[in-house]
Amino acid sequence: xxxxxxxxxxxxxxxxxxxxxxxxxxxxxxxxxxxxxxxxxxxxxxxxxxxxxxxxxxxxxxxxxxxxxxxxxxxxxxxxxxxxxxxxxxxxxxxxxxxxxxxxxxxxxxxxxxxxxxxxxxxxxxxxxxxxxxxxxxxxxxxxxxxxxxxxxxxxxxxxxxxxxxxxxxxxxxxxxxxxxxxxxxxxxxxxxxxxxxxxxxxxx
Numbered sequence: 001x002x003x004x005x006x007x008x009x010x011x012x013x014x015x016x017x018x019x020x021x022x023x024x025x026x027x028x029x030x031x032x033x034x035x036x037x038x039x040x041x042x043x044x045x046x047x048x049x050x051x052x053x054x055x056x057x058x059x060x061x062x063x064x065x066x067x068x069x070x071x072x073x074x075x076x077x078x079x080x081x082x083x084x085x086x087x088x089x090x091x092x093x094x095x096x097x098x099x100x101x102x103x104x105x106x107x108x109x110x111x112x113x114x115x116x117x118x119x120x121x122x123x124x125x126x127x128x129x130x131x132x133x134x135x136x137x138x139x140x141x142x143x144x145x146x147x148x149x150x151x152x153x154x155x156x157x158x159x160x161x162x163x164x165x166x167x168x169x170x171x172x173x174x175x176x177x178x179x180x181x182x183x184x185x186x187x188x189x190x191x192x193x194x195x196x197x198x199x200x201x202x203x204x205x
């Protein structure tokens with residue numbers, strides 16, 4: 001199998017190239033005996049109904065970055081003019097048929113502005129996401145922005161980050177016991193990868 005990952009920046013700025021790539025891969029699939037998988041990460045602002053349905057029908061797994069309720073999303077992901085992005089993204093998601101909306105992955109990034117990770121998870125469920133990924137910004141994980149209050153910096157910040165993951169792990173465990181969560185709809189591999197990275201960083205702080 002080969003995986004084609006449309007990533008950015010914002011890949012939907014060049015949707016024409018995405019279409020051409022998918023159709024090209026379909027043409028050579030039988031000839032080369034290759035199975036293709038497609039992944040796409042988007043901020044959701046350009047995810048129109050037509051684009052989403054084309055990609056989903058052609059087997060693209062779409063992850064939409066939405067960090068929580070309006071207040072959180074608008075603080076963490078404003079447009080360049082300062083206007084919040086929540087309304088645009090939620091309208092795009094709501095324009096999709098339920099069967100297509102269920103195929104999307106809701107990806108929430110938590111920061112010191114969005115500390116209630118369980119509330120965030122439940123909110124994404126309320127929006128209709130069946131598959132959900134919740135984790136901290138990679139900048140926090142790699143400790144690239146140690147001087148920025150936006151990320152979890154220093155010993156105090158890393159300890160707080162650990163406490164958030166502790167709460168999330170306990171929530172996941174309760175949901176698994178109830179039968180509400182499985183590996184298929186929660187990205188435990190990413191979860192443990194983040195924990196491992198956090199442990200490594202904490203050990204050298």
